[in-house]
Amino acid sequence: MKFNFKTLVAKISCLTLFSCSLITSNVQIAYADFNALKPCKESPAFQKRLGSSVKKLENRLKLYTPDSKEAKFLLKEIDATKARFERYGNSNLLCGKEGLPRIIASGQFDHVNEFILPGLLFLYITGWIGWVGRKYIQYASTTSNAFENEIIINVPVAISIMNSGFLWPIDSWKEFVNGDLLASDDDITVSPR
Numbered sequence: 001m002k003f004n005f006k007t008l009v010a011k012i013s014c015l016t017l018f019s020c021s022l023i024t025s026n027v028q029i030a031y032a033d034f035n036a037l038k039p040c041k042e043s044p045a046f047q048k049r050l051g052s053s054v055k056k057l058e059n060r061l062k063l064y065t066p067d068s069k070e071a072k073f074l075l076k077e078i079d080a081t082k083a084r085f086e087r088y089g090n091s092n093l094l095c096g097k098e099g100l101p102r103i104i105a106s107g108q109f110d111h112v113n114e115f116i117l118p119g120l121l122f123l124y125i126t127g128w129i130g131w132v133g134r135k136y137i138q139y140a141s142t143t144s145n146a147f148e149n150e151i152i153i154n155v156p157v158a159i160s161i162m163n164s165g166f167l168w169p170i171d172s173w174k175e176f177v178n179g180d181l182l183a184s185d186d187d188i189t190v191s192p193r
Contacts, residue, residue: 034094034104036096036097037094037095037096037102038094038095039089039092039093039094039095040088040089040093040094040095040099040101041089041090043095043099044099045095045096045097045098045099046085046088046089046095046099046100046101047099048099049085049099049100050081050082050085053081053085054078054081054082057074057077057078057081058078060074061074061075061078088101091113092110093114103115124169127168127169127172128165128166128168131165131168131171131172132158132161132162132165132168135161135165136153136157136158136161137150139154139157139161140154
């Protein structure tokens with residue numbers, strides 16, 4: 001398959017035109033209403049969960065002497081628990097009737113930190129892993145014993161590839177434009193049906 005830039009531009013412009021026609025048509029936007037959810041800071045069930053979590057840790061703390069390693073660990077755990085609940089309360093998360101924070105994935109801008117940003121970070125990291133794996137397989141195929149290098153990983157080479165893979169979106173775009181990212185039709189086997 002040879003890369004045809006004109007065909008790609010035509011397909012993208014057609015898709016863009018179709019998308020714009022949908023957007024400009026008489027479509028009413030639906031707004032989600034979260035009446036059953038309360039801000040976690042105001043939720044009595046959320047405050048009750050905080051109290052019960054801290055109470056459990058304080059009950060365990062009573063079992064140890066104040067200067068022991070376990071007591072110091074539990075004191076740090078109590079502080080971390082309070083800080084976590086305070087962070088949830090201050091981050092405008094909404095809680096259900098049982099006091100657990102909810103993730104709102106409606107696309108509303110005021111809830112962007114709950115789903116969209118972590119989703120983009122997930123896509124970036126998984127793309128990085130996939131890109132590095134692809135580069136390592138390409139490296140292994142150029143060695144004299146390719147099959148063995150795929151099974152027994154050459155760690156120094158893998159680490160160098162991994163360290164250079166953080167710019168994978170740029171590298172993938174360069175390969176796409178150059179026509180190296182996609183395989184040609186001659187390289188793909190087709191079942192004779």
